Amino acid sequence: MPEQQRRRRRIVAATASVIAVCAGLAWLGWVWWSPAGHRRHVVAVSSTEPAVAPWVDRPASLPAPPPSPPPPSAAYPACRADQIKVRAGSAGAATGHIANTLLLINFGDRPCTLAGYPTSVTGVRADGAQVSLHAGHGTFFDGAGYWPANLQPGDHGELVVATADVCAALNQPTPQPDPYASVLVGLPGGGDVRAAVGFDAACGVDVSELGVRASPPPDPDAYPGLTATMHAPSTVPAGTLMHFTVTLTNGGNAVVALDPCPVYAESIYSDGPHEHVYELNCDTVHSIGPGESVTYAMQIPVPSTRGLAKFGWRLPAGAVFAGDVLTIT
DSSP, X not given: OOHHHHHHHHHHHHHHHHHHHHHHHHXXXXXXXXXXXXXXXXXXXXXXXXXXXXXXXXXXXXXXXXXXXXXXXXXXOBOOGGGEEEEEEEEEEEXXXXXXXXXXXXXXXXXXXXXXXXXXXXXXXXXXXXXXXOOEEOOTTOTTOEEOEEEOTTOEEEEEEEEESOSTTXXXXXXXXXXXXXXXXXXXXXXXXXEOOOEEOTTOOEEOOSBEEOOOOOOTTOOTTEEEEEEOXXXXXXXXXXXEEEEEEEOSSSOEEOOSOOEEEEEEESSSEEEEEEEOOOSSOOEEOTXXXXXXXXXXXXXXXXXXXXXXXXXXXXXXXXXXXXXXX
């Protein structure tokens, strides 16, 4: 092959290599630098990562509760202390609230009715000292409330004595507990009954009515099978806006329709309740199928009071609830 032809082929090959390198550099420059000169990071996003529905600023009002069934009337004279024996029932706790349920049993030979709030609540120390307690009426655990209990001999009603473990008295470098070994409860029919139930009254004491739990009202807007899981920071600065998420999961066998769009309430309890009510973001998700989950971005203003606080999120029209405890700094 003539030397001139070989030289021409070497020039063509070199030119092609330069063009390829320049094209590669041009592509890299497009990936890492935008036309405006800003660097762009190329990040791979998994197609299986669940999307988060953004928060929407749509204040709402709590739905009016449906009418409750009418309670039964008191059929017998009020139960007296000499007709009633007390034993401890179940205990429970939720978002800083503590419940002790007392079972009040008619051990007499004639019926009586247990109804109304206790006439007095007295704490008894381990050494026998008695302290009159100013108990509030109504507890976190009352649900639909209480009806009069018309007790035949051997039947029982109940009373909830509720306390808490989140308050200023216990949220100090040196907590100030107020413990009791038992409680004396005054009955509207006369006399006191005693229950050997230990409790701490440092955060106050509340009592339910005496009687039986009321039948819950019908709930046409309940969401059967739906549960809520909340992911929120455990510590937040006072006076800021806290961001968190709530995931709604359908563990049932039927589709849960979000039409009409649900209203939710979010609350922080520190120096008192701070509740906000909004409409859920139903712009793109209109139902949740069996086994499906949807995650929603949420936000709530944090009160200025520092210390431990209770935090909750709920759909008021159903039994969907999530709660936790926050430390406000």
